[in-house]
Amino acid sequence: MHVCILGGGTAGWMTAAALSKKFEKQSIQVTLVESESIGTVGVGEATLPHIRFFNETLGINEAEFMRHTQATFKLGIEFVDWGQLGQRYIHPFGDFGESLHNIDFYQHWLMLNQKADAGSLSDYAFGIVAAQQNKFCFPHQGKTSLQKSFGYAYQFDAGLYADFLSKFSQSRGVTRVEGIVVHTDLHPDSGNVKGIQLEDGQQIEADFFVDCSGFQGVLIEQTLESGYQDWSQWLPCNRAIAIPCENKGEITPYTRATAKEAGWVWRIPLQHRTGNGHVYWNEFTSDEQAADTLLQGLDGLALADPKQLFFKTGRRNHFWKNNVVAIGLSAGFLEPLESTSIHLIQEGITALVELFPHVEETSPPTSDKTLNGITINEKDVNEYNARMSLQFERVRDFLLLHYVANKRTDSEMWRYFNSMILPDSLQEKIDLWTRRAYIQRYEFGAFLPPSWLAVMLGQNLIPEHYDPRVNKYQIAELQKHAADMRQDIAQAVQNCMTHSDFIKAYGAASNTAPLRKI
């Protein structure tokens, strides 16, 4: 069986790496077609903890990967000026405190906070306390359950990650072809993609295609016309401008997202540079003003010219159509406010591996589309599309939460969000929270209750009531528990190394750009 991946970048090489590793003992040939003349977007540089599992299943050594990709650790995202101007909070990977009497700790805290000094809820999240002090350690190094109850991810150079995975994949038999697609051939009967023709005349035929060609979706859209669901009514930002700059000061173990008048600015510190970008809505700011906003906030000297990007938030109608699966930007786009771009690539790859077409040894059922003995089964296609639809929708709602869970009215964009009619699914969640600090749960999705808690409380959505069950407990008892928890975390963080020292001690410091403190 021959699989052709169209497009390099993070999506293409993550897919190639996964297929080459997962199916290494099977007769699946993988070819990846990319062109150095087509730049990759390369702004998805911060990740979620799930990426660690992806690397682990590939057998990638963590320190080696970090050295190669100039990676730093990430304990969460600091959101500045989202709730209101001058305010900041960190959305950590992990929960807040430990439940008491079968009730989530934050409910107790809400009650305590009304009646006594209970500190900030942030004091009960190891990841936040460590991040605020630029400290880091591994969860498994914690001595108590509270000290272990956090996660971490990475901030890395996506281009270097793609390069790392490119070497990984090619060492496992993936063939890299340099070229630009100029024509696509279809099977007249089935409508499946038969092959692609490159600018230099090369013809590449394959049984199955993974479209990682970016926003344009060469196969999934330009060829198979999947169609696009436009979500810009919910998330209207449609441009970004990105620029790297010199590092200055301590390298923080967290990403920062700062809300602006017509969008937001990201800051992602790596070992060798800091990645910056301004995601904005051109309805309410010009490209020049957006660039100025970005440049004014840089930590250090710019290291390249700004790169302009255009996009429309949304998703393909079909992520998988015929014998083509779209992964990465070709599948859809949601702004990287919560570092979900690489996560959605990973979800797409996981689902694809699980639902990968089979090679039939006998005559396949007549209802299936057959191509060179490969069966593209509608059941797999439908299942894949159902799973990815759910993932995209749930991420969309969580991102939208950031824009609407606040009282900012100081610019036209914020007034637009203030007057927005929300999807029912999101409105319900917000209403339940503001009513009684209740968080609606689901099982399948990137953001579980602690994430919703972090954002809603962080952005001043203060509930009117808390869980009435907490009224049963004595304040003194709860205060003692709370104080013990804060102490447990504070002491442990105090004993941690600084983020930079940890990277060096772990052997993850790149040789080409040693960490330095200015």
Next chain:
Amino acid sequence: MNKMPQKPDNLKHKALSRILIYGAGIAANQVALALSKALGSNIELVLVTPEQPCLSDVLYGGVTSPESYDMNLRLNLSEPELFLNTNTSFSFGSHYQNWGPCKQNWVQCHHLPFASDNPVDFHQLITRHKAQLSDYLISAIAATEGKFAHPPAENPSSALSRAEYGYHFDHHQLNNLLTTKLKSTKIKVVKGIVVKVELDDDSIDTLTLESGETITADLYLDCSGINSDLLKHLSQAKTTFRAVNVSYIEQKNDNVGNPCRALSPLNDGWQAKTSLRGKNSILTVTSKVRDSLTNDTCLFVSNENGIHSDKVVLGHQQQAWVGNCISLGHAACTIEPLTPAPMKLLGLDILRLLELIPVDANMKLERQEYNRRFINDVTHAELFNKTFYDFRTTITDNNEKKEENVNQSLTSFWQYGMERSQLLDRKIIQFLHRGNLVSYDLEPFNQEDWAILHYGMGRSPERSDRLVEIIDYKKMQEKLDNMKAGILHLVSKMPPHSIYLSKFLQYLKDKH
């Protein structure tokens, strides 16, 4: 961090200060105990309980699943207390015998996910190696051999540590124990039957008892059983599954039997035999409904032949919470006691209630969320139950016709699964197609339950996950053979259920 906002007095709703629970059975008592433990003294709890026994408690099937251990702790009911005060026995699951047109035999056992250092789910290996999943389910093997031991929490490498267990219980003895426990709480117990329900718009205003006493509350919890004596005054909108005839008898035994219910089919129904200490209970469910009973009021009678109802309409409220009245247990949903679903749903009702106790008289959002979760829970519990009547074992066009013919030969009781649903289709089709276990959010029955059910019903995936090909066939076969032999050896060392029970009870008596 900002303080929570304080509403002006004129916009404040009256805070919740009194909750009234109505009912005499397991649901009412469990709900009362759970609330008593969870809530502070600022909320008064009143239990109005008719003095007659709640006969419809037989519909719980006398069986629980593993989460009942934790639920009991929420009622301040420990396992030792349960065993010392009732004739409860252990349950590794239910043994379905000669089930369906292909006469399948399997134990729908309780089991944790298989510990695996492979990149694929264990059942995918079963498919590749054409093995039997049941050979690797220690709880299933032990159950049919009549053996039992507590899973060793301190020895995770033991195969037995992957087993889980629930209980077999006598509804009458359990209810008596719960009633006794109420005495050590602050719950105000009022004996009486509600004869009049006065409404105020879409809420209950006052209840009048047979004695003439009137009672009011801020929140009413209808645990009165299948006839939902309170909620019916606010809503009669129900979703019906089907109507059945239920009978329950008890027979003495000299020794407790296997730690699993034995379910066997009848021409127009099924029968479950459950072994307790001192007696067996036999529950029979058939389609022999008396057609002359046109209304849906369910009547249970008790005589020397046992407990019986000629017509039980299985189904659920379309809204479990209406106005200021919440139905729980059978008042909310009566589901076929074919599996532990009835007790599972009662547990979920209690958890849902605890998380959504209203703070004041404005209950709209809590009600909406409660009903959303309720529908999700009953839909998926019924989906699981209905799968026992879905005899699809292939998804190819050729065999669908053959299976249709087989289904037509079944009696109407056994054709229950022929009415298909998209939710179930997706699960069965994906499993048969490639062994994928499709899950929906927060289902009551987990992936292991579904995997055991699919294999038990004779379903085998057409192919295994491609990733199994990474794993060396010979080495894995050897590993599977060793696992199977290891489990058989371990089960052979386990004590018989009856002996384990008597030693366990002796230990508890000595300790307490």
